[in-house]
Amino acid sequence: MIDVRLLRSEPDAVKAAMARRAKPAILEELDHAERLDARLRDITVERDENRAQINSISKDVATARRAKDDVAAEKLMQRSRELGESEKVLASEFDQVNSALREVLLRVPNIPHAQVSEGVSDQDNKVVKGPLQMPPKFADYQRVPHWETGLALGILDNERATKISGSMFTMQRGLGATMARALCQLALDRNADAFEEIRPPSLVLTSTLTATGQLPKFADDAFSIERDDLWCIPTAEVPLTSLHAGEILKAEELPLRYMAHTSCFRREAGSAGRDTRGMLRTHEFDKVEILAVTTPQQAPEMLVELTNRVESTIAALGLPYRVLEICTGDLGQSHHRSFDIEVYAPGCDQWLEVSSISWFSDYQARRADIRFKNPGAKGSEIAHTLNASALAVPRVWAAILENCRQADGSVAIPEVLQPYMRGAKVISSSSQAKP
RNA sequence: GGAGAGGUGCCAGAGCGGCCGAAUGGGGCGCCCUGCUAAGGCGUUGUCCGGGUAAACCGGACCGAGGGUUCAAAUCCCUCCCUCUCCGCCA
Incomplete structure (x- = not known):
């Protein structure tokens, strides 16, 4: 499959090169892939931040436990449980968008070499x-x-x-x-x-x-x-x-x-x-x-x-x-x-x-x-x-x-x-x- | 097909809920020391994703794969795959 990052950084060049294949449907798939990729990155950032918080809270729980401060630990755990809920939502959204993106990318053909002469059939x-x-x-x-x-x-x-x-x-x-x-x-x-x-x-x-x-x-x-x-x-x-x-x-x-x-x-x-x-x-x-x-x-x-x-x-x-x-x-x-x-x-x-x-x-x-x-x-x-x-x-x-x-x-x-x-x-x- | 054992970083090999991206040894790389190929000392040593100025840095993921339990999983549970040993079957 093609490199999504190339599509992300140089969408116009990719589309221009792909247009030479003379199959308009490919360009629509590229647009689709671009949108899915943007969405996926937003979700990724959010999910990683959420995870980072859980990781850091977990460490705090361990510290509290060692200090025998069960009240503080329970409070942190409660907070983390809430974050865990939102992680589930983000994770399923991620999976959904990710597999949709993969599906599209698997169907997008390779970019023709610049020297390939143009033709229809x-x-x-x-x-x-x-x-x-x-x-x-x-x-x-x-x-x-x-x-x-x-x-x-x-x-x-x-x-x-x-x-x-x-x-x-x-x-x-x-x-x-x-x-x-x-x-x-x-x-x-x-x-x-x-x-x-x-x-x-x-x-x-x-x-x-x-x-x-x-x-x-x-x-x-x-x-x-x-x-x-x-x-x-x-x-x-x-x-x-x-x-x-x-x-x-x-x-x-x-x-x-x-x-x-x-x-x-x-x-x-x-x-x-x-x-x-x-x-x-x-x-x-x-x-x-x-x-x-x-x-x-x-x-x-x-x-x-x-x-x-x-x-x-x-x-x-x-x-x-x-x-x-x-x-x-x-x-x-x-x-x-x-x-x-x-x-x-x-x-x-x-x-x-x-x-x-x-x-x-x-x-x-x-x-x-x-x-x-x-x-x-x-x-x-x-x-x-x-x-x-x-x-x-x-x-x-x-x-x-x-x-x-x-x-x-x-x-x-x-x-x-x-x-x-x-x-x-x-x-x-x-x-x-x-x- | 049946029974058992096991899959951890480049390799060997510990860990069996938190201080573990992971001890220790070997290898590789760098520096130092040593007058020569040896020995020793110190340091370093993966990949992927995202953010960021293709830097520094920050976050996330990865201990066969995929699920689950938990505030927290290399570690507990389930499924699958693979390797090894024995039995069975078979060119």
């Missing part, structure tokens, strides 16, 4: 790089959707996935399954030079999902296990961000870099009926996430580094791609600035978003309470968090099936993946067992 996102590795022309045999190729080669079996788990689940088989895993291994290996590999839990607490911003706003998009109050992670960003929740880190150990390969679970509640074929939108998929916790000063450079890392992996796979900067109107709730990498899939003739590289400024870290301390300095500062999909399997897998399809219907495995494919260089129908 994804139509306004700007291509900042590319298209790169785009062939002058695609052959007809590349214009085949991956779900057809996958079925023909026996490496995609969505029919049975649906039988087992219902719609919007997919299943890869044989070299298709191997390639899914190979993609993860590739992404991990390419980032292992600087990122510590984590294998986090896939089920997390409500508080964990709130820290990264998925709750309360996007509850419908996540799978939940109500009986145990657990949620299925929609991305490894969730557990990785909360790794240091509630901690005060040392400035000199920043930036911290983590990567994780996990399953990601998404209900896709708002997208029922869209992209139902193939692997473009599924309830469960594999992804390698890279994440960094930095100081505010380190963050801009880290954003560039993460972008370069993701880009280089996509480039290494030989796929046609481009880099977009997300405009203010399309920027995610928690995002301060972000870039998307899209891969072109000739079979379905679409640019597929395969990675989103995001800088959250202190928005997530404030919710998660991740701070850092400079040596010698008193107090602490809120850290910054950034993350990116190093590689999201399904869409890259799909893009490979379409881009690398050969005239005979087989799929040539990108060279960088071959070491992870037990020597296979091609996926053809003869390389697959039938049933």
